[in-house]
Amino acid sequence: MNMKPLVIGDLVARIPIIQGGMGVGVSRSRLAAAVAKEGGIGIISTAQIGYDEPDFQKNQITSNLKAIHKHVKLAREMAKEGVIGVNIMVATKQYEDYVKAACEAGVDLIISGAGLPITLPRLVQGFRTKIAPIVSSIRATAVLLKMWDKKYQRTADMLVVEGHRAGGHLGFTKEQMEDMDEIDFDNEVKGIIECKKEYEEKYQVNIPVVVAGGIFDQKDIKHALSLGADGVQMATRFVATEECDASDEFKKAYLNASKEDIKITISPVGLPGRAINNSFLKKLEEGREDVTKCFRCLEHCNPKTTPYCITKALINAVRGNTEEGLIFAGDNVDRLREITTVKDIFKELVF
Numbered sequence: 001m002n003m004k005p006l007v008i009g010d011l012v013a014r015i016p017i018i019q020g021g022m023g024v025g026v027s028r029s030r031l032a033a034a035v036a037k038e039g040g041i042g043i044i045s046t047a048q049i050g051y052d053e054p055d056f057q058k059n060q061i062t063s064n065l066k067a068i069h070k071h072v073k074l075a076r077e078m079a080k081e082g083v084i085g086v087n088i089m090v091a092t093k094q095y096e097d098y099v100k101a102a103c104e105a106g107v108d109l110i111i112s113g114a115g116l117p118i119t120l121p122r123l124v125q126g127f128r129t130k131i132a133p134i135v136s137s138i139r140a141t142a143v144l145l146k147m148w149d150k151k152y153q154r155t156a157d158m159l160v161v162e163g164h165r166a167g168g169h170l171g172f173t174k175e176q177m178e179d180m181d182e183i184d185f186d187n188e189v190k191g192i193i194e195c196k197k198e199y200e201e202k203y204q205v206n207i208p209v210v211v212a213g214g215i216f217d218q219k220d221i222k223h224a225l226s227l228g229a230d231g232v233q234m235a236t237r238f239v240a241t242e243e244c245d246a247s248d249e250f251k252k253a254y255l256n257a258s259k260e261d262i263k264i265t266i267s268p269v270g271l272p273g274r275a276i277n278n279s280f281l282k283k284l285e286e287g288r289e290d291v292t293k294c295f296r297c298l299e300h301c302n303p304k305t306t307p308y309c310i311t312k313a314l315i316n317a318v319r320g321n322t323e324e325g326l327i328f329a330g331d332n333v334d335r336l337r338e339i340t341t342v343k344d345i346f347k348e349l350v351f
Contacts, residue, residue: 001350001351002351003015003016003225003350003351004016004230006018006041006208006210006230006231007206007208007230008109008130008132008157008158008208009130009157009205011083011108011109011130012083013039013040013041013083013231014039014040015038015039015040015346015350016040016210016225016230016231016232017035017040017041017221017231017232017233017234017346017349018040018041018043018085018111018160018210018212018231018232018233018234019031019032019035019040019041019042019043019233019234019235019238020043020087020166020212020233020234020235020238021043021044021045021046021047021085021086021087021111021235022045022167022168022235022239022328023045023046023047023048023049023087023314024045024047024048024049024051024311024314024315024317024318025045025048025049025051025052025245025246025314025315025318026045026239026244026245026246026250026318027042027043027044027045027087027235027238027244027245028044028045028049028071028245029044029070029071029072029074029075029078029245030074030078030243030244030245031238031241031243031244031245031342032044032071032075032079032084032085033074033075033077033078033079033082033084033243034078034079034241034243034341034342034343035082035238035342036075036079036082036083036084037078037079037082037342038342038343038346039082039346040083040346041082041083041084041085041108041109042075042079042082042083042084042085043084043085043086043087043109043111044068044071044072044075044084044085044086044087044107045086045087046064046068046086046087046088046089046092046098046102047087047089047092047297047314048060048064048295048297048311048314048315049064049067049068049071050063050064050065050066050067050068051063051311051315051318053066053067060295060296060297060311061093061094061097061296064098065097065098065101068086068098068101068102068105069101069104069105072084072086072102072105072106072107073105076106083108083109084107084108084109085107085108085109085110085111085130085132086102086107086109086110086111087110087111087112087113088102088110088111088112089112089113089114089115089169089298090112090113090114090115090116090117091114091115091169091269091271091298091299091300092114092297092298092299093296093297093298093299094296095299096119096123099112099120099123099124100123102129103123103124103127103129104127107129108128108129108130109129109130109131109132109157109158110124110129110130110131110132111132111133111134111160112131112132112133112134113133113134113135113160113162113169113171114134114168114169114269114271116133116140116143116144117131117133117144118144118147120133121148121151121152121154122152130157130158131156131157131158132156132157132158132159132160132210133156133159133160134160134161134162134171134212135159135160135161135162135171135192136161136162136163136164136170136171136172136188137171137188137192138188138191138192138195140171141159141161141192141195141196142195144156145195145196145198145199149199149202154203155196155199155200155202155203155205155207156196156199156207157205157207158207158208158209158210159192159196159207159208159209159210160210160212160233161188161189161192161209161210161211161212161229162212162213162233163183163185163188163211163212163213163214164176164183164185164213165213165214165274165330165331165332166212166213166214166235166274166330166331167235167236167273167274167275167328167329167330167331167333168235168273168274168328169267169269169271169272169273170213170271170272170273170274171271172272173272174264174266174272185213186227189209189211189224189227189228189229190227190228192209193209193227193228193229196209208230208231209228209229209230210229210230210231210232210233211224211227211229211231211232211233212232212233212234212235213330214330214331214332215232215233215234215237216234216236216237216332216335217348217349218348218349218351220232221349221351222351235330236254236329236330236332236333236336237332237336237345238342238345239251239254239329239336240254240255240336240338240339240340241339241340241341241342241345242339242340242341242342243341243342245318246317246318247318247319247320248320249320249321249322250317250318250319250320250322250327251339252322253276253278253317253322253327254276254327254329254333254336255336255337255338255339257276257329257333257334257336258334259331259334261276261277261334262274262275262276262277262329262331262333262334263275263276263277263281265281265284265326266307267298267310268298268301268306268307268308268309268310269298269299269300269301273328274328274329274330274331275326275327275328275329276327276329276333278322278323278325278327279323279324280313280316280323280324280325280326281326284307284308288306288307288308289307289308289309291303291304291306291308291309293309293312294309295309295311295312297310297311298310308326310326313325313326314326314328
């Protein structure tokens, strides 16, 4: 095998592939454990992770914190020697509680984006948990690393550089995502690799860089590594697997999607994302949805003004009500052809 292990401090993943976090409920313990067992890093999304807990409708935060412990434990049991991480959005309401719950559950790694995770170093103090911010530009990387250095006298354990071809909440404008030729992502990756060297030297550590967004096959992985990256993160590819935690109908929506079905939509917190077009998105074009209940998921979401309830939309989707749900997906979703297994994906990708 020509691929080098992904080394994050004292963590070692035999294969430098991270499965991206996908909420609500798309990547939980089953998918994360399957990836970790193959030598990659499995990531559990904490976004409304407890949506199917008995008390979720009344106590969302409590249910989610309980579910973090539950799914980290399940993943550990299924992949005893594997590396298990979580993805926690900065935009999450009571973000600090989610970080602390993940650390207490003994998770190996926290990947955090949808905003700059400014306070993350403070929240993981006293734990062995590694931290990896998601960044999309040289500027954002420089600002965050300088801030962590000055305020906490430490640096990142890893950097996830997410491009505009990913799904979900992204650090780009709607216009940039619609005109993908406007962004020289390769140049951003190279610049971020240069940017982090100052902090590697200061703290005498290695800060691996992982490229995310639009990674689908071996060719994409080789290209990312050729830029100087240490690994890749991929999410969409793992949805069409037997082990994915989403419903079969959700997976079929991925298989049936064409390039023309991919639309750019704006989330309630103003971040653009890529999703599969359906009746739900078409209704949003006609006007805002009447939101009658708040699920306390995003810090800066006001039920009185939000265009729709993202929790309700994502839960509908993951449970199989795909016409009335929000189905985030990367721009390579149209390349999926069949439901496979995590093991077979690794056989195809590893070189």
